[in-house]
Amino acid sequence: MEVKTSLLDNMIGVGDMVLLEPLSEDSFLENLKKRFDHNEIYTYIGSVVISMNPYRSLPIYSPEKVEEYRNRNFYELSPHIYALADEAYRSLRDQDKDQCILITGESGSGKTEASKLVMSYVAAVCGKGQEVNKVKEQLLQSNPVLEAFGNAKTVRNDNSSRFGKYMDIEFDFKGDPLGGVISNYLLEKSRVVKQPRGERNFHIFYQLLSGASDDTLKKLKLDRDFSKYNYLSLDSAVVNGLDDATSFRTVKNAMQIVGFMEDEIRSVLELVAAVLKLGNIEFKPESRCNDTDESRVRDKNDLKEMCELLGIEQTVLERAFSYRTVEAKLEKVSTTLNVAQAYYARDALAKNLYSRLFSWLVTRINESIKAQTKSRHKVMGVLDIYGFEIFEKADNSFEQFIINYCNEKLQQIFIELTLREEQEEYIREGIEWTNIEYFNNAVICDLIENNQNGIMAMLDEECLRPGTVTDETFLDKLNTVCAEHQHFESRLSKNSKFLNDHSLPHSCFRIQHYAGKVLYCVEGFVDKNNDLLYRDLSQAMFKATHSLMKELFPEGNPSKVNLKRPPTAGSQFKSSVGTLMKNLQTKNPNYIRCIKPNDKKAAHIFTASLVCHQVRYLGLMENVRVRRAGYAFRQPYGPCLERYKMLCKRTWPHWRGPAREGVEVLMADLQVPTEEFSYGRSKIFIRNPRTLFFLEERRRQCLQDLATLIQKIYRGWKCRTHFLLLKKSQVVVAAWYRRYAQQKKYQRIKSATTVVQSYARGWQARKLLRELKHQKRCEEAVTTIAAYWHGTQARTELRRLKQEVRNKHAVTVIWAYWQGTQARRELRKLKEEARRKHAVAVIWACWQGLKVRREYRKFFRANAGKKIYNFTIQRIMQKYFLGVKSGLPSMSPVDKNWPARPYRFLDAAHAQLRSIFHLWRCKKYRSQFSQERKAVYQEKLEASELFKDKKSLYPSSVSQPFKGDYLEISKNPKYQKLNSCVEEKVLLADVVNKINRANGKGASRILLLTKKNVVLADQKTGQVKASVALPDLISVSVSTQNDGFFALKLKEGSASAVKGDFLLSSEHLIETITKLHHIGSTASDDGEQLDINISDEFLVQFKQDKVCVKFIQAAPKNGNSASCKRKNNRLLEVSVPAATA
Ligand SMILES: Nc1ncnc2c1ncn2[C@@H]1O[C@H](COP(=O)(O)OP(=O)(O)O)[C@@H](O)[C@H]1O
Ligand SMILES: [Mg+2]
Secondary structure (H helix, E strand, O other): OOOOOOOOOOOOOEHHHHHOOOOHHHHHHHHHHHHHHHHOOOEOOOEEEEOOOOOOOOOOOOOOHHHHHOOOOOOOOOOOOHHHHHHHHHHHHHHOOOOOEEEOOOOOOOOOHHHHHHHHHHHHOOOOOHHHHHHHHHOOOHHHHHHHHEOOOOOOOOOEEEEEEEEEEEOOOOOOEEEEEEEEEEEOOOHOOOOOOOOOHHHHHHHHHOOHHHHHHOOOOOOOOHHHOOOOOOOOOOOOOOOHHHHHHHHHHHHHOOOOOHHHHHHHHHHHHHHHHHHHOOEEEEEOOOOOEEEEEOOHHHHHHHHHHHHHHHHHHHHOOOOOEEEEOOEEEEEEEEEHHHHHHHHHHHHHHHHHHHHHHHHHHHHHOOOOOOOOOOEEEEEEEEOOOOOOOOOOHHHHHHHHHHHHHHHHHHHHHHHHHHHHHHHOOOOOOOOOOOOOHHHHHHHHHHHOHHHHHHHHHHOOOOOOHHHHHHHHHHHHOOOOOEEEEEEOOOOOOOOOOOOOOOOOOEEEEEEEEEEEEEEHHHHHHHOOOOOOHHHHHHHHOOOHHHOEEEHHHHHHHHOOOOHHHHHHHHHHHHHHHHHHHEEEEEEEEOOOOOOOOOOOOOOHHHHHHHHHHHHHHHHHHHHHOOOEEEEEEEHHHHHHHHOOOOOOOOOOOHHHHHHHHHHHHHHOOHHEEOOOOOEEEEEEEEHHHHHHHHHHHHHHHHHHHHHHHHHHHHHHHHHHHHHHHHHHHHHHHHHHHHHHHHHHHHHHHHHHHHHHHHHHHHHHHHHHHHHHHHHHHHHHHHHHHHHHHHHHHHHHHHHHHHOOOOOOOOHHHHHHHHHHHHHHHHHHHHHHHHHHHHHHHHHHHHHHHHHHHHHHHHHHHHHHHHHHHHHHHHHHHHHHHOOOOOOOOOOOOOOOOHHHHHHHHHHHHHHHHHHHHHHHHHHHOHHHHHHHHHHHHHHHHHOOOOOOHHHHOOOOOOOOEEEOOOOOHHHHHHHOOOOOOOOEEEEEEEEEOOOOOOEEEEEEEEEHHHHHHHHOOEEEEEEEEHEEEEEEEEOOOOOOEEEEEOOOOOOHHHEEEEEOOOOOHHHHHHHHHHHHHHOOOOOOEEEEEEEEEEEEEEEEEEEEEEEEEOOOOOOOOEEEEEHHHHHEEEEOOOOOO
């Protein structure tokens, strides 16, 4: 169960000063001290947190603590800075209100630590994830970087922030951090060149010299020795508890995490080194003729090194330390600088360089941590600004004036916002509001910042005025202008009241701040406000090749010379404070007011006077009073009822209705006077702490009574349970014991019984044994006597029987002989009779068989023969057909196989079946033919009809496919021309031998055959030699032999027949003639067939001559081809080599 505690529980003193009773400064301090002594460093004034610096680490910032305070109401737990951070974060996330956390207090009071605690708490409770964690890490790591460059050891604080810092952390709607923006205010740059006694320069100088590697130092031309640098004070260079070397590494690491590039880090360190070098440049006077001194650099070594480091021309810088150019509108006047002015110029350069570097760092960090998205942000601002500073005597200067002005403004905004908040709450809750008087410090702000006659305006006016201007003239001016102001005091003012006030030196003025009177010494006001850097120096810096250096001094750019004076330090600060105030006013404020318990930075010491002073100037008492002016305490109804419900019987232990009604019943029951409290909309408001303490006291008593009651009931319950337990145990123990005793007794009785039993049984047994033995002996005696007697009897009988048996045997033997003789005689008789009977049966059977066979033969001849014959024939045919079926040959038409016939009488059928099968498979084969194949076969068929058994060349042509176009005339480019002459499709193209009509020699020609013509063309040129129209062709003649000669006979008188018939020879004779025959018969209109004449002698018409072509057989010579020869006018002989077998 969650244990709920409250602000009011375990109170050391009071956790909320508003409840302090009676309220006085003493009781206030007393309460603070009491709490401080018990390590309670946080105390509330309403929603404001007072934080006392413990100067030692307390175990109250652990992750467990963070968890404890996470999502808890502000007053639920004892006061803590986490409660404030949680409240702010939750109202930012859940109610979408921008927040600002204002941390004030004097130097060393723990402001910076508080701001870090707030940031780390928010980082711990807000969202997680890779991106978010990176943002958080960058935001957190910006702190060490800024602290190294902006913090220093002072007498008040070893890590005192010497600049004001305001950081806006931006969140998205889920409450995850997106990024941040840091604003810095007025770095105390005078520290760069001079540090008060017991204080140090900014940390980074010491960190660099202690922590950088030898190599880095060498590159920066530095030595690891503080004493070598004029700008570093020596008396407290080493600070207890500060490890500069480690810090240097931390800072470098932080810079990397924040996103600085390696070369950026190097540039920054180079500038830091340059500042150190600058401090070492010294000047000596050199007299000039007109009695004035002109400064010269004493030892140029440091100057040289610095110039090398930054890439500045040494002579340019040297000149800038000796001369000053004043530019008016048209002219330039150069004046020399004396030694003092040179030192002033050097220091001004160092201060400017360092403070600009610091501002650049802030800008650079902002670049890294700025939110990446443009969506609407919620903002939590954390303001850690220097607190009110009052030095003893008249050590307060321009810086303190500026700082205190800033605090004055913060106080004003504090008053405005707290009162407004208070007022708004009453209105929200519907409580009547009575106005509260409080001190308004607007009048002091006005004294400082008024544009007409404010101190800052006067200072600016003095700085801009021509003529001699000194701090004294400034004071004079103040004395006249501000004399009447009730918060301004000066010895020489018109207000004679202070004429004799010796605590007020002549060179000072005093302002009555809200937090007390502060004496300011005017010395340095004008200079510091002017913040003058000679233009020659800024121009020299701009000329540097070091890019960062150049960037820091943009006004040194000669092309952008601006003759207007830059704004004064005071006016710059005023405007940035103005912006800050405007920014803060738009946000919901949360206050942390830091108090420092002692001046020794020591734990456990509470210096009352010091604390009292801070309490006064922080206006804490007023804060409490304002808070109490209305109602001291308020609490939502729910928690209130929960806390006090035990004070009334009607609300204890449970109140079922609404919480407000419960509280009303409670208050009525307790008879609290009605003027002591008011009912708001969601809270009850209690006017006096007294009433609250009354309630608390009643609650405490009631809790005691309740505790007693609970104790009583608990004790009773405990005793009763204990008794019942004892009783129950006793019954169990008794039962067990009884059982045990009975068991024992039973076993004893049981064993005794067994013993008695065994004795009795033994006695009985022995008695029985005796009786049985006696009986046995009697029986044995009787048996023996009977045996003897029976023996005698038996032997007598045996003798008698033996005699009898002997007699009987003799009779039997005799009888057996007699019987045997009888039986043999009978057997012989029976055998004789049986033989006779058998003979009769055999004779009868033969006779019967004869009769039956004779009968059956008659019947068989009439029917059975025919049936058997038919059946046999049927069986034979069946077997035959099945045999044929299983033995069928393949489906190839050329397969000659056929099964052998089984019976001669089936010869005809067998042959018939064979031809049917062959016809059928031929049909099957033909049915698979494509159209082209069919045409080819038709041609082949035609060839066979023409030449089979007529010409002996025919058989060799059967296996050759008819290709037709042997020359591929349409594809071959060689015959393109020829192809174009022929109009129809070429059906045959082949090379033939044309026989010369005169001498019978052959010449190669191309023969083309189309549907209408036979064309002969030159083989080489493709030129058409002759074209014969098919109707002009009468017949074709060929021999019966193995040759390829053929003669084309033409119609007499036709155009093609001029030279006579053609005698040609072709290797594809059969094909050529078949095609010719086929075309001739289809081409002729009257269906007349082209004659094919096959004979070994035929006539041809050569011009006028009729020549006989005769084919003769000859022995093969010159290969196998036939040769042709014109024998005479009438005869042309063709000798054909005889076909080789
Ligand atoms: N809550 C704290 N717990 C422990 N030490 C603290 C705490 N607050 C401040 N200190 C100590 O006081 C010193 C000064 O605190 P710091 O925040 O720098 O003061 P300020 O910023 O107000 O000048 C710190 O260096 C630290 O040693
Ligand atoms: Mg600080």
